[in-house]
Amino acid sequence: MSLLRELQNITERTYQQNSGINLEHFIIGKQRFRDLSQYCTPEARELSHLARVFFRVLNGRLYMAIYYSDEVISYLEQNDPRMGLSEKNIYPFVVFFEELNHAVHAALKFLAGEKDIHKEEFIRDLELMARIDTYQILKLFLAYFNKSKKLERFDRLWLRYHLFERNDYSYESPRLAHRYREINWLSEKYTRFLDALQPAHRVDELRRFREFPYPVKKRYIEMLP
Numbered sequence: 001m002s003l004l005r006e007l008q009n010i011t012e013r014t015y016q017q018n019s020g021i022n023l024e025h026f027i028i029g030k031q032r033f034r035d036l037s038q039y040c041t042p043e044a045r046e047l048s049h050l051a052r053v054f055f056r057v058l059n060g061r062l063y064m065a066i067y068y069s070d071e072v073i074s075y076l077e078q079n080d081p082r083m084g085l086s087e088k089n090i091y092p093f094v095v096f097f098e099e100l101n102h103a104v105h106a107a108l109k110f111l112a113g114e115k116d117i118h119k120e121e122f123i124r125d126l127e128l129m130a131r132i133d134t135y136q137i138l139k140l141f142l143a144y145f146n147k148s149k150k151l152e153r154f155d156r157l158w159l160r161y162h163l164f165e166r167n168d169y170s171y172e173s174p175r176l177a178h179r180y181r182e183i184n185w186l187s188e189k190y191t192r193f194l195d196a197l198q199p200a201h202r203v204d205e206l207r208r209f210r211e212f213p214y215p216v217k218k219r220y221i222e223m224l225p
Helices: 003-014 030-037 070-078 090-111 120-144 153-165 174-196 199-210 214-222
Strands: 051-058 061-068
Touching: 003 090, 003 120, 003 199, 030 051, 030 061, 051 090, 061 090, 070 090, 090 120, 090 153, 120 153, 120 174, 120 199, 120 214, 153 174, 174 199, 174 214
Parallel strands: none
Antiparallel strands: 051 061
8 A cells, every 4th residue: 555545544544534635646746736826826836846736626626736846746755655654754754644635635624515715724734634634644654563552751852853943934914924823832832732632532532623624723722621
């Protein structure tokens, strides 16, 4: 099974959801990425060119395309995260997973009736869920290679450093800078809350949390101790 398919399956099983799609069918190459990028707003062109997911609603249907740069694919082929995570592959793996996670959650939200895919709250919700899910998937991969099959304290510190402390918010767009600062703060706090729960309760909490609209998610996290 491909890495992309495996990660899609894990994400959908976590939330007991089925998008009904195979994301492998939505992968595009460099030329198609360039073509679609021409229709993006100037703000969107500030986003990373390492990977991108595109959405469009037409005649009541959601269309999507997922792009991964040769650089990301090459790093992951040479350093498959299923063989272990390290400084060499953690960033490409995060980039890879976050884009497919956006696609999964966008499809699920659209199926649930959320059609305004360009609304800022829709976008922030995708970013928040991606950051939370990325932390969970990184924990899963790291723990697998420990003899105890559990996460060590250093593992969490290492993950949090790479996921929450290395981010750059130097965007020309104030909205982008605010969006990603907010998402980083919210996801960092929420994952600390998750880590403090008993392992048996974490998945139920995640499933319940996912159902909230973004403003409720934000308020919920703000009220956490």
